[in-house]
Amino acid sequence: MLDSKSDATDSNPGLGSFLDDRRAIEGLPVRLVIALVVGVASLSVMMGMIGDIDGLASTEVDAQPQPEVTTPGSQTLDVAVVDPDGNRVSDATVIVRGGSARIDGLATAKSGPDGVASVDVSPRLGANQLDGTLSIDVKPPAGSDFVDERGNTEVLVVAE
Numbered sequence: 001m002l003d004s005k006s007d008a009t010d011s012n013p014g015l016g017s018f019l020d021d022r023r024a025i026e027g028l029p030v031r032l033v034i035a036l037v038v039g040v041a042s043l044s045v046m047m048g049m050i051g052d053i054d055g056l057a058s059t060e061v062d063a064q065p066q067p068e069v070t071t072p073g074s075q076t077l078d079v080a081v082v083d084p085d086g087n088r089v090s091d092a093t094v095i096v097r098g099g100s101a102r103i104d105g106l107a108t109a110k111s112g113p114d115g116v117a118s119v120d121v122s123p124r125l126g127a128n129q130l131d132g133t134l135s136i137d138v139k140p141p142a143g144s145d146f147v148d149e150r151g152n153t154e155v156l157v158v159a160e
Contacts, residue, residue: 060146062083063079065079069155070158072160076121078116079136088114093138094110098123101132101157103124103134134155136154
């Protein structure tokens with residue numbers, strides 16, 4: 001065992017200059033930071049490549065109601081369910097809820113082969129209320145890669 005600094009330098013003459021150099025640790029943090037930056041950059045490139053794999057991606061659907069502006073009373077809304085490319089999506093469930101305009105419960109319908117769901121609604125406005133909205137949600141077909149995470153077009157209900 002080496003008991004002192006002088007014993008260590010006697011057995012290895014190059015070690016003395018290393019032990020006296022207080023700057024030896026200064027380069028270590030810089031190297032660690034560089035390694036961390038390179039590692040994070042590499043990880044972000046790999047995650048970007050994984051995100052491009054179609055099996056892991058999902059496609060947002062949107063609801064396009066017709067008419068977009070309506071009046072209170074019993075009527076049918078035709079809601080087209082479309083993907084980002086404008087292609088219609090069949091077998092999706094369309095759900096209409098009351099927003100600031102009211103309906104009794106929920107109104108639902110399934111989109112047919114043409115991608116359109118016909119939903120029967122009877123919106124009402126409150127006393128002294130000039131307008132209101134109905135919100136639309138879409139439940140994509142089971143087993144598909146479609147999702148409905150963003151807000152859809154609302155139907156505006158205006159007093160006559």
